[in-house]
Amino acid sequence: RRKGFPEVIFGSGKTADQIVELFKRLMTQHKIILATRVSKDKAAAVRQSLPELSYDHTARILYYADKPLEPRTKGAIGILCAGTADLPVAEEAALTALAMGNRVKRFYDVGVAGIHRLFHHLEQIKQCRVLIVIAGMEGALPSVVGGLVHQPVIAVPTSVGYGAHFNGLAPLLTMLNSCSSGVTVVNIDNGFGAAYSASLINQLGEE
Amino acid sequence: RRKGFPEVIFGSGKTADQIVELFKRLMTQHKIILATRVSKDKAAAVRQSLPELSYDHTARILYYADKPLEPRTKGAIGILCAGTADLPVAEEAALTALAMGNRVKRFYDVGVAGIHRLFHHLEQIKQCRVLIVIAGMEGALPSVVGGLVHQPVIAVPTSVGYGAHFNGLAPLLTMLNSCSSGVTVVNIDNGFGAAYSASLINQLGEE
Amino acid sequence: RRKGFPEVIFGSGKTADQIVELFKRLMTQHKIILATRVSKDKAAAVRQSLPELSYDHTARILYYADKPLEPRTKGAIGILCAGTADLPVAEEAALTALAMGNRVKRFYDVGVAGIHRLFHHLEQIKQCRVLIVIAGMEGALPSVVGGLVHQPVIAVPTSVGYGAHFNGLAPLLTMLNSCSSGVTVVNIDNGFGAAYSASLINQLGEE
Amino acid sequence: RRKGFPEVIFGSGKTADQIVELFKRLMTQHKIILATRVSKDKAAAVRQSLPELSYDHTARILYYADKPLEPRTKGAIGILCAGTADLPVAEEAALTALAMGNRVKRFYDVGVAGIHRLFHHLEQIKQCRVLIVIAGMEGALPSVVGGLVHQPVIAVPTSVGYGAHFNGLAPLLTMLNSCSSGVTVVNIDNGFGAAYSASLINQLGEE
Amino acid sequence: RRKGFPEVIFGSGKTADQIVELFKRLMTQHKIILATRVSKDKAAAVRQSLPELSYDHTARILYYADKPLEPRTKGAIGILCAGTADLPVAEEAALTALAMGNRVKRFYDVGVAGIHRLFHHLEQIKQCRVLIVIAGMEGALPSVVGGLVHQPVIAVPTSVGYGAHFNGLAPLLTMLNSCSSGVTVVNIDNGFGAAYSASLINQLGEE
Amino acid sequence: RRKGFPEVIFGSGKTADQIVELFKRLMTQHKIILATRVSKDKAAAVRQSLPELSYDHTARILYYADKPLEPRTKGAIGILCAGTADLPVAEEAALTALAMGNRVKRFYDVGVAGIHRLFHHLEQIKQCRVLIVIAGMEGALPSVVGGLVHQPVIAVPTSVGYGAHFNGLAPLLTMLNSCSSGVTVVNIDNGFGAAYSASLINQLGEE
Amino acid sequence: RRKGFPEVIFGSGKTADQIVELFKRLMTQHKIILATRVSKDKAAAVRQSLPELSYDHTARILYYADKPLEPRTKGAIGILCAGTADLPVAEEAALTALAMGNRVKRFYDVGVAGIHRLFHHLEQIKQCRVLIVIAGMEGALPSVVGGLVHQPVIAVPTSVGYGAHFNGLAPLLTMLNSCSSGVTVVNIDNGFGAAYSASLINQLGEE
Amino acid sequence: RRKGFPEVIFGSGKTADQIVELFKRLMTQHKIILATRVSKDKAAAVRQSLPELSYDHTARILYYADKPLEPRTKGAIGILCAGTADLPVAEEAALTALAMGNRVKRFYDVGVAGIHRLFHHLEQIKQCRVLIVIAGMEGALPSVVGGLVHQPVIAVPTSVGYGAHFNGLAPLLTMLNSCSSGVTVVNIDNGFGAAYSASLINQLGEE
């Protein structure tokens, strides 16, 4: 892993004990360490042993940072979604992006069903260097955004929906078939992966 | 079938001979008869026997009408799609709607990738009584339209696309999961069915 | 959203606290507010803070109305299903329709396995202006009804079934492939969406 | 194979030469031999070598019989379908049933979209000993029939349809989830298999 | 429903109270009433109100019978499966068959992995009039049995398996594609439906 | 690639010219070169330029060998299938195995529907060191064979079937869920891959 | 569309006449115009009317450029794939990238089955600013590359494969589930879309 | 089952009582008995009755052995995976292999994302006689390993992943489509089956 990058633990399916042990081992060598997909209870258990860790409830990320997280980039990563249901994924992306040193701008009320709000924020959105566009239900937002902007768009389908949604399959297919150019896609609910790629892209504009 | 309704033959998988025979039988009793999904060649073969039939190349509909088709309704059915690829489905809907006596308004360049054109036509679109919104690729258009208007929207996914489109499955799922209210869905490429339902709805406003 | 329309909260995946806050914000501006997909326990928790809300156990809808809900339309929305298993979806539709001002007629014992009951009610069913037809298992009811009536039919597949039912996929496909014309489809278990579209259609007949 | 049973060749994917050879070998020992799924052209090629074979165009069956096929049973197998599109499957079933010695009654215009025709024939249908019910599109017919009769019903989904039909998957799932009891299912388009099982059942009533 | 047939309640998704009420209503008119898919706890709750009901733990059937269940047929329904995992489905079939008056013969250790046991019982199996063959995992048993016997075989896939089993999809497809003739299929885990059809068939041999 | 191994070209989707060029390049360094999935016409075109190549019609393999192919192993690879439809896959396996120096024994009439033939050959089958078991339709053969023998079994599903076969998905799932131990699986129609692995295994017994 | 960007026509499903007309209209205003997915024959037909167009056989792109295409960027887009089967997709990406002004470096023999070639080119690969990694079959290459480099990786699954490949579904899922960070995905065979996004990213490094 | 082979119980879906009874019956005749898929709690319950059984927490195997398990083979089975998430499957394989008398070598940190560790162990891996390669997420490891070694590779997809992983479907398809030769596949999470086949293969090298 590149120097200066945070170290990341995939918390899902690991016990609190295993996570404690991983943090202990990594804390000797790394300045920022994230554990994603950590439930509230598991986080509390880990923090009994390691009270220096911070926990973000919405992002479900437990993390260690040797000093407060601060953006180092001029360019910003814009994160767009329609509302509360997608917040966990959006904040997983936001905190990951911040931990990688990026400025982050949040646009969390720009769903397709109320498209005027998207237009309301459009100028600000266009000033970001790269966009992460998150959507559950039918997942149409990245297509709409991609048609309006010239930035690279990373689309994240979420598992928010029911019935013929098939736990995120519907918006995943929507995004893969986007008729707007400039849209690439990551796995369902993968806010972390979107932020990681967005960070690599944002850094290119800094150099 | 209700008096005054056109009689409809599903042409796919029937031979020219079978279609000739069906028309002959039905022409003794009906004033308008449509055969949908009839290829150019099959239509030509049928018209050798029945030169009084008309054929619409784009809609792939072969039809008999005892007098020229004319709209009888005040209210209009609006038909929206993004462009040439969806024309066969859009025109199948348009001709079916006309054959059922409806005024039809076409908006055929309003795709999600160039959303300003949709806004350009919005006032006219809002004056229709019911909308048929057709889309292939990711199928996001009905969600966008549904969020902007108060008319009933009938969404038609098309088989236009490739790869993870799975011959229309992608836009079908998109439309079923629409986050805009007021959207109902018909089968992939089913312009006929959309127009049939739209006509029933449009008639309600005439009474 | 059109003036006079109820405001609607999708309750699934929101905490009681989030729902309380949303109601509080919306109650300053709206006369009718529905929260769908609210469990009994969550409803009780919300009503601790907001005792003026009503809760319908079967429909799983928590709602605010500044005065008792009453139908304002002459035309009725008919709601058809086969029996107790589909009641939650049917009542979600019924209460949504009522909240939007529609007269509602219920036909809740008209399954395909005992088709004589459907014929028994047929005249009454035909007097409705638009029909919502709900079915789990194989989902054949909308096809049968669609073949017998001339009203627009909105078909709702439900997740009631097992094995090769795949949580509603089976009746969803059935309804999308209906050989009866005049049938459009909404997402699995989406009683709300069916009622919303049915209401738009029913209003057309009022004007 | 039981004595007196016809021998059967699955013709699909075999060359005319291979079919000729198989018939020649079997004709030394069997009185009735069927080859199913044989196209018109392939049948003609085979009959160049073996002019004593008969070919049924609709059923796509090429067969040898040492004397004219005649029913030997008192009880009849009823075969039901909605119309011309399903005829190849229906006739594959009918000819197989006849070749196994069964009386066959055809009811070929009893689709769900025009359910009165089903009721029109119902008394005759009830006099059959076992029923084969064939349907494409949404495949609702076996559920409707199963709810009206007390005979064993063998349901055959067909590949007739488009879009979300997925080449027969839709009616297959419909039939497997039938809410009427007494319905069992065979593979898509498997008229032969339905007739084979129906014949075994019909024979039980003869003994 | 035919006179003398048991009345059947689908217990899954019904509350104990609803089941009590249904039994009470039906017990005034019917001599045998089955409720399938009733868990141990739900059965106990129902029997608090209705102690005259019997409960079969393995079959998960709660039932009322005015006198002890006894076979009335000469011919037997053979029920075959590989072992303990499939017992609930096998016994749902067995008790349903008995309640419909059929003699039942159980062959519960005849899996494909130890095929000699199938051969060991083959003569007895061949003396049954109709066979229900139940299998999870890869579901190969009905094909093997169908190739060895001349009775109608009703195949029941079960949800026993993991991974690429997809909760019964694997054996369902296996059975639908059986290369042995005389095999028809019911829904995954549908022991009830298999027995219902088998009973209709077995009765034919009695007449 | 290990010394002495044949070089292999995947012929599907390559033009005759591309295949000629590949052979020419490889023939300077390799003693045996196979091109799999080469149609009859394409093979003829290649052999115009390279008449020293041999072509096996059934296996659809075009190959170069500096001297006649001969088995070098004591142990044999047994190849089992049900009949003519699976021959192309079986022979692709057989020729690949031979080209890799293995003795091959063919058992090509041992389908599940006529299981006595399998027992007839069982002793010979048990003398092979490793078995390739090929099946289309429901794909039950590897489970049956695996339950009878102690050799490693490599199962190959084929695309032979229709309807709910889904081009080989049905037997693929069957084989992955085999209740017999000692069975591993390769891709649909992948006779080449099965033979390659079988050869690696057979060689272990030679050393 | 951003000034200086090429205009793009999706050629699939359009007739030669329609493509001619589109080019004519666009050539009055644009300096570079691409039509993707144009077959050899269709290209020839278009060039009868418009001989000034160029056609790239491998990329299947027909294009107009007012002067020879030349890279304008310092940074390069690296395009990686395993071999000839994926060339059409790779060259669709390469030509699109060039048309958008990017330097392109090709690495076309770096499949997972011969991983040493990937290592051989690794230093050169690492000097590119962004990578497009194309793979059919199991689609493992982007994961391997992503684990070795720090550039953004855009993964393109291709439809090259058979059986359980399901026309590209297999590598699509592989890429969406990549355990390497920094990988985003586009639709199956979408070389155009990958290049479009890669170009947006590459430009960021120029500024 | 071959003499000397352990007897195996599939523990999933069996009660502690049923497992006790099965062990008791088998312990009179067998020297080694494994019960796979036994949870910690169920194991504890069984061991109350049968304290002589051992339980491996990671492998979730409860077993009886008349003397300590020891490898008897010269050749080793190598077991490869990427890390902790796949340990249960890896250890199910390892303990099964040991119980069948095989030497086992573990390589548990060789994931595709950090491919240098795979190269680090490559010489040792190549000294094993047969390899079991386990992977969740995208499942690319068996392709990479298969391209580097000449041993038979048995690939095991695991259910470790999320979103478009579909509980193991993604790596299962990856492995079936492997572009490296010499790879065969078992069911998702089937460590037992992989070890069983690997043991059969490893024994061949002993003889």
Ligand SMILES: Nc1ncnc2c1ncn2[C@@H]1O[C@H](COP(=O)(O)O)[C@@H](O)[C@H]1O
């Ligand atoms: N393109 C179409 N898509 C769906 N349904 C159709 C189409 N065209 C006709 N139909 C329906 O098919 C019926 C006629 O079917 P048939 O009797 O097979 O010709 C009509 O009554 C219509 O309801």
Ligand SMILES: Nc1ncnc2c1ncn2[C@@H]1O[C@H](COP(=O)(O)O)[C@@H](O)[C@H]1O
């Ligand atoms: N286990 C079962 N699987 C499938 N259908 C069943 C089952 N048990 C009962 N049924 C059917 O369900 C009907 C009763 O459904 P309900 O009125 O919902 O209780 C009965 O007439 C049976 O046809």
Ligand SMILES: Nc1ncnc2c1ncn2[C@@H]1O[C@H](COP(=O)(O)O)[C@@H](O)[C@H]1O
């Ligand atoms: N029929 C086949 N199925 C699967 N893989 C094959 C087949 N034939 C050849 N291969 C593999 O494809 C590789 C050659 O691919 P290519 O370089 O595209 O010709 C060989 O090394 C084999 O491993």
Ligand SMILES: Nc1ncnc2c1ncn2[C@@H]1O[C@H](COP(=O)(O)O)[C@@H](O)[C@H]1O
């Ligand atoms: N091969 C391709 N795959 C995906 N999208 C494409 C492709 N080629 C062109 N497009 C997109 O299709 C649009 C043009 O579509 P159309 O107006 O139908 O020709 C372009 O603006 C591109 O964004």
Ligand SMILES: [Mg+2]
């Ligand atoms: Mg854009």
Ligand SMILES: [Mg+2]
């Ligand atoms: Mg709206």
Ligand SMILES: [Mg+2]
């Ligand atoms: Mg109707």
Ligand SMILES: [Mg+2]
């Ligand atoms: Mg019945």
Ligand SMILES: [Mg+2]
């Ligand atoms: Mg049989």
Ligand SMILES: [Mg+2]
């Ligand atoms: Mg074995």
Ligand SMILES: [Mg+2]
């Ligand atoms: Mg990387």
Ligand SMILES: [Mg+2]
């Ligand atoms: Mg290898």
